[in-house]
Amino acid sequence: MKGAAFWEPLEGGKVKCTLCPRECVVAPGRRGFCRVRVNREGSLYAAGYGETVSLAMDPMEKKPLYHFYPGSYILSLGCNGCNLACLFCQNWQISQSDVPTTRVSPQELVDLALRHRSVGLCFTYSEPLIWFEYILDVAPLARSRELKIVLVTNGVINPRPLEELLPWVDAMNVDLKSMRPEFYRKLSLGPFRDAVLHTIEEAHKAGVWVEVTNLVIPGHNDSREELEELVDWVAGLSPSLPLHFSRFFPHYRLKEAPPTPIETLAWAWEMAREKLEFVYVGNVWNPQWSTTYCPGCGKALIVREGYSHPQIYLQDGACPSCGKSIPLVM
Ligand code: SF4
Structure with missing residues (x-):
């Protein structure tokens, strides 16, 4: 072991x-x-080293990462376990209980990604940070074959291991669940908000491509004051850092909260766009909210209807209408 x-x-x-x-x-x-x-x-x-519970080629947009190889597919995998225990977990079957696993060695994983012409490897579904040793063994092999390393994570890790990990990571979507430590304590069973903010800051500083997701849960983190605080914090880091609001549906152990009202999401989208250049809303069918607009002239640059096959109108990474360069990796 x-x-x-x-x-x-x-x-x-x-x-x-x-x-x-x-x-x-x-x-x-x-x-x-x-x-x-x-x-x-x-x-x-x-004990979870290489023990894989799911493995699939997913659209990059499903992570969600909207500014990192848009329109590409990435080999995605996850493990059992998590260092949080969110009452609203979307993947509680693997994060909070043990399902059968298949051992996949780092070399087998890289070979699989190459065979499927994947842009890289995405550690996701449950919490990749607890797969620390496995990711650090996979990453050099992946990089030697020009595969990207992507994490979809809760961001809960200590500073020293984070420092060791970041040079090997190309992109991250970090779930910023709330700006309130008590939200983390009560709903995720771990008062670790500060660790999450630190992870986002350090990853951004290290040149990792970072996007942030916030699941908006009625009655728990949806006050205008808190959403404005979250947007201000992200904007303080960078106005061009993409923010994804996500619609909540009753789930797992949080069934008493209703689905996020569309009006709340509409208000959040409008409010955030005053301070951030790229704001999206997921878990809801509205192409307007999943389109990338040029912050210079407002032209629709990447139009998404669902996760696959976005229509991309960029020219050499810039807006074809006004020439503004758009921050994305492709
Ligand atoms: S400290 Fe964190 S990573 Fe380590 S065993 Fe506990 S939950 Fe897992």
């Missing part, structure tokens, strides 16, 4: 995992909160 990175021995054969800010103290024979890091005789192991 692969030895885990980032842990300290404690008395009595216990260990402290320092990969994420939960910093679990794990007794011999037990697993950490995320269920994939185990204490075997006083050492911590990455």
